[in-house]
Amino acid sequence: MMVEFTLNGRKVAAEIAGKDRLLDLLWRLGVKSVKEGCSTGDCGSCNVIVDNRLVNSCMMLAVQVRGRKVLTTEGLSRDEELHPIQEALLEYTASQCGYCIPGIVMTAKYIMDNYPEASEETIRRILISNICRCGGYTRIVEAVKSVVQASRL
Amino acid sequence: MKAVPSFEVLTPSSAKEVVSILAEEEGRATLYAGGTDLMPMMKRGKLSPRKVVDLSGVPELSYVRFDGFFFRVGALTPIQDLAASPLIPSRLYSIRSLTDYFGSEATRHMATVGGNLASGGERDIPLILNSLDGEVKIGSAAGERTAKPSEVNLKGDELILEAFFPDWGEHSYSWFSKFEKRASNGIGVVTAAVSLKMEDNYVEKLRVVLNRVEGRTMGRVVGLEEELTGSRLSASTIRDAVENHVSRIRPSTDFRASSDFRKHVSKVLVRRGLEYCRKAVEERSMHDG
Numbered sequence: 092m093m094v095e096f097t098l099n100g101r102k103v104a105a106e107i108a109g110k111d112r113l114l115d116l117l118w119r120l121g122v123k124s125v126k127e128g129c130s131t132g133d134c135g136s137c138n139v140i141v142d143n144r145l146v147n148s149c150m151m152l153a154v155q156v157r158g159r160k161v162l163t164t165e166g167l168s169r170d171e172e173l174h175p176i177q178e179a180l181l182e183y184t185a186s187q188c189g190y191c192i193p194g195i196v197m198t199a200k201y202i203m204d205n206y207p208e209a210s211e212e213t214i215r216r217i218l219i220s221n222i223c224r225c226g227g228y229t230r231i232v233e234a235v236k237s238v239v240q241a242s243r244l
Numbered sequence: 245m246k247a248v249p250s251f252e253v254l255t256p257s258s259a260k261e262v263v264s265i266l267a268e269e270e271g272r273a274t275l276y277a278g279g280t281d282l283m284p285m286m287k288r289g290k291l292s293p294r295k296v297v298d299l300s301g302v303p304e305l306s307y308v309r310f311d312g313f314f315f316r317v318g319a320l321t322p323i324q325d326l327a328a329s330p331l332i333p334s335r336l337y338s339i340r341s342l343t344d345y346f347g348s349e350a351t352r353h354m355a356t357v358g359g360n361l362a363s364g365g366e367r368d369i370p371l372i373l374n375s376l377d378g379e380v381k382i383g384s385a386a387g388e389r390t391a392k393p394s395e396v397n398l399k400g401d402e403l404i405l406e407a408f409f410p411d412w413g414e415h416s417y418s419w420f421s422k423f424e425k426r427a428s429n430g431i432g433v434v435t436a437a438v439s440l441k442m443e444d445n446y447v448e449k450l451r452v453v454l455n456r457v458e459g460r461t462m463g464r465v466v467g468l469e470e471e472l473t474g475s476r477l478s479a480s481t482i483r484d485a486v487e488n489h490v491s492r493i494r495p496s497t498d499f500r501a502s503s504d505f506r507k508h509v510s511k512v513l514v515r516r517g518l519e520y521c522r523k524a525v526e527e528r529s530m531h532d533g
Contacts, residue, residue: 109252132351150280154253
């Protein structure tokens with residue numbers, strides 16, 4: 092069947108099978124920042140934003156995004172120019188192997204958009220969406236905190 | 245992890261349409277709401293549906309309403325929308341605290357009230373709903389029925405429509421807690437809900453619910469409720485009554501925790517819940533006076 096939706100600001104149409112997850116569809120469309128980790132909604136490596144809400148693309152069916160707006164890391168950066176969240180993660184050396192980072196970027200974007208006044212506690216509470224197997228949480232939290240604070244100025 | 249099994253997807257756009265599909269398929273169709281339970285089951289090879297009914301096109305079942313007597317929550321309301329609803333007062337802390345205890349924010353955007361009730365077992369929504377004397381409205385082509393949250397037992401042709409519970413009033417407080425083995429986003433070892441209504445410093449109504457009272461079955465600690473109803477609460481009456489009654493539960497052992505450990509944690513949580521509720525109601529009453 093066909094689904095139409097908005098991907099990173101552009102309208103797209105794609106042929107899907109019933110069993111396709113949003114994650115599968117995004118990969119087929121060349122959106123490869125979205126990573127499959129646990130496949131059960133624990134790790135957050137596949138986090139994307141659908142209609143301004145953070146979701147796990149490994150548990151959402153592709154058919155469920157019909158008519159909706161999907162945002163991935165590819166939609167944040169323009170050409171070679173990085174988004175402030177990506178700049179902050181680089182500045183704080185928050186990425187080790189990097190596998191979890193696109194999911195963390197989307198969680199950070201969700202926090203900036205929905206909790207602009209977030210305290211460190213709130214940031215940590217929402218970042219439980221994401222597991223980093225390298226264990227680099229301290230720098231990840233510092234990077235996200237800095238970019239959320241900077242966005243208030 | 246296995247590949248997602250192949251299935252056909254149906255996309256109804258109203259509750260009526262869902263119910264008629266379920267009737268036609270005679271139990272062969274599987275409902276897909278947030279998928280936070282179904283997808284992991286499919287990936288683990290425990291479930292291979294042939295037909296899946298996507299419920300994301302049925303917004304009419306996503307709402308939180310209060311009519312002055314009852315709170316009504318549509319079955320497809322995401323957990324986040326329930327917990328953060330401006331209609332849910334702070335004295336329904338059990339529900340508001342789901343933002344701390346129920347998965348991650350991403351999970352709460354997907355998981356629904358009806359999905360949690362349909363999954364049954366040791367879930368947070370049936371436990372909290374049970375402690376508030378709530379009920380579940382279920383629909384099928386044959387009509388509607390209501391069931392207690394612990395007795396939903398959904399049949400193949402049925403759809404959960406709504407969860408509803410009475411307002412316990414200003415002099416009440418509803419509390420929930422979960423003891424889990426990691427800081428958050430885990431599966432609870434012990435979950436407990438306590439709802440308390442006071443009148444002139446006496447207990448008018450009390451509900452205490454634990455995730456495992458007998459084996460793996462969720463239930464109320466009725467003996468404790470009866471002993472404390474009509475009494476004045478103090479630290480010592482709470483401690484003695486909890487020791488006396490919660491000691492009688494027989495939770496089953498599994499890889500997460502032994503029966504003895506579960507019983508111990510159950511006592512601690514119920515005592516904390518009772519003390520928290522008592523203090524909260526007393527403070528609220530002082531502000532009234």
